[in-house]
Amino acid sequence: MHAKKIAAEKAVEWIQDGMTVGLGTGSTAYWAIQSIAARVKDGLSIRAVASSTSSEDLARELGIPLVPFADVETIDMTIDGADEVDDQLSLIKGGGGALLREKILAASSRRLIIIVDASKRVKQLGRFPLPVEIVPFAANLTLAQIKALGCLPELRLKDGQPFVTDNGNWIADCRFRTIEEPGSLETQLNLIPGVVENGLFVHRASSVIVGYEDGTVQTFTR
Numbered sequence: 154m155h156a157k158k159i160a161a162e163k164a165v166e167w168i169q170d171g172m173t174v175g176l177g178t179g180s181t182a183y184w185a186i187q188s189i190a191a192r193v194k195d196g197l198s199i200r201a202v203a204s205s206t207s208s209e210d211l212a213r214e215l216g217i218p219l220v221p222f223a224d225v226e227t228i229d230m231t232i233d234g235a236d237e238v239d240d241q242l243s244l245i246k247g248g249g250g251a252l253l254r255e256k257i258l259a260a261s262s263r264r265l266i267i268i269v270d271a272s273k274r275v276k277q278l279g280r281f282p283l284p285v286e287i288v289p290f291a292a293n294l295t296l297a298q299i300k301a302l303g304c305l306p307e308l309r310l311k312d313g314q315p316f317v318t319d320n321g322n323w324i325a326d327c328r329f330r331t332i333e334e335p336g337s338l339e340t341q342l343n344l345i346p347g348v349v350e351n352g353l354f355v356h357r358a359s360s361v362i363v364g365y366e367d368g369t370v371q372t373f374t375r
């Protein structure tokens with residue numbers, strides 16, 4: 154927990170007055186939202202757009218000024234977590250099921266700052282099952298197409314029912330074991346009709362901040 158918190162706090166230091174800030178989702182993004190709220194209380198003037206209803210609720214509760222997705226055209230900086238980060242700063246995201254909104258934020262952000270603890274760093278992406286958001290309609294056909302790309306897709310469940318994203322879709326967690334070419338897989342998955350988006354974020358992170366339990370951080374920039 155400490156490692157996630159200090160990575161988050163380091164990223165939040167980079168936020169400046171007047172910025173539009175994208176808020177990520179998950180237990181590391183939670184600390185970023187807490188730290189942003191503390192700076193807002195101290196007078197920082199920003200507006201934020203959230204990647205999930207849970208982050209939006211938290212930000213609202215803590216008094217961070219929010220702007221709806223529909224009203225935003227550019228984002229200065231997004232701070233978000235990740236499930237895996239490789240040496241090229243490519244990512245797997247979506248463990249929390251918010252990958253679609255997270256990728257929309259990432260694609261429109263001048264800077265995407267990823268905050269992780271050291272356990273998220275890997276030599277090769279793929280040990281963490283890749284989350285893929287699919288439309289519920291004809292899900293089995295879509296799952297079969299995803300499987301043909303060389304993985305074992307499993308529908309994510311919550312209380313015995315399909316997990317439903319903030320966008321009303323389902324998530325397939327896809328076991329690839331290793332992903333040799335993340336860039337090409339990211340494109341291939343999105344070409345399957347029925348796939349809405351996938352959790353590969355290739356060449357999108359501007360910086361990755363890794364927090365360690367001893368209180369130090371390491372920053373990697375592309």
Ligand SMILES: O=C(CO)[C@H](O)[C@H](O)COP(=O)(O)O
Nearest residue numbers: 179180181234247248249251
């Ligand atoms: O992509 C995400 C949510 O969709 C999260 O950023 C990712 O799952 C990491 O979460 P955590 O910070 O809790 O380890």
